[in-house]
Amino acid sequence: MALLDVSNLKVHFHTRNGVTRAVDDVSFSLDAGETLGIVGESGSGKSVTCYSLLGLIPMPPGKIESGTALFNGEDLLNCGEKRLAQIRGDDIAVIFQDPMTCLNPYLTIGEQLIEPLTYHRNIDRKAAKERAVEMLREVGIKAPERRYDSYPHELSGGMRQRVMIAMALIAEPKLLICDEPTTALDVTIQAQILKLIRELQQRHGVAVIFVTHDLAVVSQVADRVLVMNQGKVVETGNTRQLFANPQRAYTRKLIAAIPTGSKAQPRVQDEAPLLAVEHLKTWFRDYSVGYFSARRHPEVGHIKAVDDISLHINRHEILGIVGESGSGKSTLGRAILGLAPVTGGQINYRGERIDQLGNRQRKPLRQQMQMIFQDPYASLNPRMTIFETLAEPLLVHGLATRKTVTAQVLALMDDVGLARNYIRKYPHEFSGGQRQRIAVGRAIATKPEFIVADEPVSALDVTIQAQILDLILDLVDKHNLTMMFISHDLSVVRYIADRVLVMHHGKVIEEGKTESLWTAPAEDYTRQLLAAIPRFEVDAPAHNL
Amino acid sequence: MAMTESPLDTSNIDQEQLLASAEKGTSLWADAWVRLRKNRLALVGLAILVFLTVVSILTPWIAPYGYEVQDLALGASAPSREHWFGTDIFGRDLLTRVMYGGRMSLAVGFVATGVALVIGVLWGTVAGYAGGRVDAVMMRIVDILYALPFMIFIILLMVVFGRNILLLFLAIGAVEWLTMARIVRSQVQSLRKQEFIEAAYSLGLSRWRIIHRHLIPNTLGPVIVYTTLTIPSVMLLEAFLSFLGLGVQPPASSWGLLINNGVETMEEYPWLLIFPGLALSITLFSLNFLGDGLRDALDPRASKD
Known part of the structure; x- marks a missing residue:
């Protein structure tokens, strides 16, 4: 039996300008341990689909018009707010897009990590802390005992997303919903996080719904894929086969839009540089260093946003x-x-110096x-x-x-x-x-x-x-x-x-x-x-x- | 290139008219007026305010009695055919006094708030946009003025310059702009980090143009809300000052003063409280409706969401 079985889900938004069919007759199912990718452009209804399962869409204006979502045989759309709150965070966890805004800045990482345990499982704080530290280690955070007491602003974006993943997995959910989990991250960090999600999934046997607009990412992580457009399912199937042999024009258009290859032909250029930058420096004061020591040791007291860059651009x-x-x-x-200020160096435009104007x-x-x-x-x-x-x-x-x-x-x-x-x-x-x-x-x-x-x-x-x-x-x-x-x-x-x-x-x-x-x-x-x-x-x- | 982005419904708009109206420079305000006209509550508020203002201006010619005419023999009488609002304990016609009171209250309300609005918005915008040292100095001046005890400030003004209605306007305006400046500054601080301000700067616009074309229009929402809150508080402030003997003195009147007097004799002569109170409440209601309407009308995003 499928872990999650969604059928004929319809979610409409009732606004002053009429009804928006955010999700229009969507059906899919998901087995334990499987990864389903949902791809689509913004406004395609991919996020609304996931959030309406968890009762996380604003109602009104949103309204679930029809459909069922059987999770372990229980209808999520019809089980009441109280039961849903138990399921959220315990059986189904969510990783959100922006790790900057999804952690409470006033609580330590540890506080936030053990919350689902103490809330859903009635585990005492000490045991919860041990589990949290272990989880932090598992998602690849160094010195987890020390990080346990850190505040979110002390961590980098990639580390925060790791904490979010730890938070999602700490209650050992059966289903993990990832909503664009790497979109806000740099490409090298993205690769690490994707690898981490795959590893953890294999180790814990969690089913994953991976929502993203990025086809390349989906092709890397998902077993099966669901392509959505304007609230409807365009097509669905095994990821690699579907992308290799897309049946629908919309899917083909999405694939064609991935920027591949290089420019058709290099443009004719003049060799005369239009702009020449020489040894450009832009340093910002680092306010964690005192005023006088920053004066005496400019190397230490400044953040070197641009440090000695020379370049030229031809016409x-x-x-x-x-x-x-x-x-x-x-x-x-x-x-x-x-x-932005220029701390040192020169900028020449058409041979004339412009940085001091x-x-x-x-x-x-x-x-x-x-x-x-x-x-x-x-x-x-x-x-x-x-x-x-x-x-x-x-x-x-x-x-x-x-x-x-x-x-x-x-x-x-x-x-x-x-x-x-x-x-x-x-x-x-x-x-x-x-x-x-x-x-x-x-x-x-x-x-x-x-x-x-x-x-x-x-x-x-x-x-x-x-x-x-x-x-x-x-x-x-x-x-x-x-x-x-x-x-x-x-x-x-x-x-x-x-x-x-x-x-x-x-x-x-x-x-x-x-x-x-x-x-x-x-x-x-x-x-x-x-x-x-x-x-x-x-x-x-x-x-x- | 194919346009796959969601098309906007423009079929019902006449293109000629569209282009013609695009050429008018002040389209934000023109648009706001079009939108305001659809808001019935705001229009009613506007109509009442216009009516009250016209009546106030014309009061010396249309008032049924002189404001200082007493009829001691009559004393306090209930509303009647001769005296629609009744008379006060000195036999003065209450309708006349409410009309003259409206002159005073509306003048204080609009002029002092207007002064506060202009100074506050400019001060706050300049401080917020300039930032750094200029901002620090400008806001410290605000802090210092805040710290001055208001009553002492006014009493000093009165002592030095004598009692004068204009001075009253000035004094109240001088206090009310401080809060406005702070609100606008914080708005501008968050706005100026936005890319459209940076874009305006990189287009080579002058600072003044950035301030009045890009910054101030985007602070209007909170400014209007605060303005509609300021007008009543200014009117009540005037009543308080008059009550202390620093503002208007009988036989001249203002709504605040009439209400203060009315409260004292509320049980014996309730109409002395009811009519000035009604006048003030209707004005404040109208202001609030108009203010809400204006705020929505001046925000292009508010009309469709």
Whole structure:
């Protein structure tokens, strides 16, 4: 008998604008010890499916319209809030996406770890602590006795996610639901966490539901996979066979959208560098070190976000900057645009030094150097319409008059593929991809020569990501742009960049033409980074029919 | 390139009209007005406030009696055909006094709050956006003013400059902007770390433009809520000062003063409390409805969720 048997689950959200069918007639089952991957883009209903099993969706507006979810023969949708609370955390545990926000900052790791034990199992604190320490050791945390008394902010992101896993597994659940457990993590940490989840699953025989948008990750961990789109199951089956031989157009589209391979053809470049950075340093004061000792020993008293970096970008070149979080890649981009302080070194743009310019002297430069930000939800003013957002740079730099501005904004919207009748809409009325189009439109509004793109596709779904990448490539060609493309995602960089710079701890580790760096990395760190990328693994396509 | 993102329903919007209205610069406020018009409760509130304001302005010409006219022989009389709201213990017409009181109370409420709003929002935004030393100095000034005992501050003002209605406005405004500045500053501090502010900066916008186009509109929600809370508290503050003899003195009146007097004789002559109390309550209700409506109307996201 299956451990979990969900049939005909329908969850609707009743809002003022009508009914949203978040989950529309979904059925699946799961055996003990099995891993089921649920993949889909944001809004496909993959998370709602899992959360409605546990009574974790807000009701109202959410409402479970119909269906059954038999867990060990007991209907989760119909057993009452009290019983469900017993099941949650005891028989079914959840690992959430963001390890930063899912731990209570005011309680020690230990307190939070033993909570399910003392609450569900009535185990006394001493025994619970022993079990917790053992669990911490099992998820690979060093010196667990000491870490037991740490607070969440004292741990790194990867360690926190390990703690979350320990917390989920400590009550020995039969089913573990992982909702995008590695999305917020760096690629090397992601590889470790995925390995850990697999090991623990084998050791404890837990069934796992693994929710993710990342097909490569799913192909690595799941036995079976469920592809969802707009609340419906698109198809389901054995992971490798399904991906090798997808039956539905939607699945094929998802697979096609995975950035693979390199740029079709390198662009024609001038050899003259547009931008040259020499020995750039951006140091931030480390406030845990006292003022006077920081003065006397600047080496100790500062965090070296960017430490002695030299680079150049040729005209019409796309330079990719890769690195993990905290490597200083964003700070580098910001320092070049004058958004972060420059502690030492030089930045030359078209042969002229720009790092010492004041705000006012920089204004003409700002027209030529633009930035695309990571989060399309935060980078647009929520109280300005698309028209106002796109018109502002034109008017401020005197590139348009009141009379011509509407026509120019419409031309920009055509450029970035936004329908003209959206002009009066506010950002919140758009999807993430459309917002990023607006942000791209704002960046190219002033006809800049140079653009820093800071993780422009990291917050987007994979199919949308592919669209935006193509849009950026199109625009780079059309407007002869030079670009610095910052990303933690190596496949994205490989797809878009002519040349790549690998950063680690504020320093350049390696630099080279994209393809040669991929095929023959010189440095260990680069090799590790490349090895950690989850491969999209499929069986050889079956040649039926 | 295919647009797989969810299409927005724009079929019912006339495109010409859309483009025409896009050209108007002040679309946030224009949009807000369109949305406010759909909120019936807020419109009723607005209508009542306009009515009260008009009546207050016209009071000297339309009041049935003079505010200082006494009819000692009449004494306190219940509402009647000659005196709709009744009369007070000196035989003064209560309707007249409520009308004149409204002049005072509304003026204090709007002017002092307006002063607090302008100073508070600007001060808070500049401090929050500038950060660092500028912020520290500006907020220490706020702290110092906070620490001054309010009563002593007002009494000193009165002693030095004599009793003066304008001074009263000034004194109340000078106290009320402090809280506004703190609220706005904390808002701005969280806003300025957001990417759209950084984007505005990297576009080469001037600081002033960032402040008034990007920062202030995004602080409006809490500002409006706090403003609707400030107006009644200012009116009550005026009543308190008048009660102490520092504000308005009879025979001039204000709602707060009338209510204070009414409370003393509540059991014998309840209408002396009821009518000024009603006037004040209706005003506060209208303000709250209007304030809620404005807050929703000024937030583009609030209309659809």
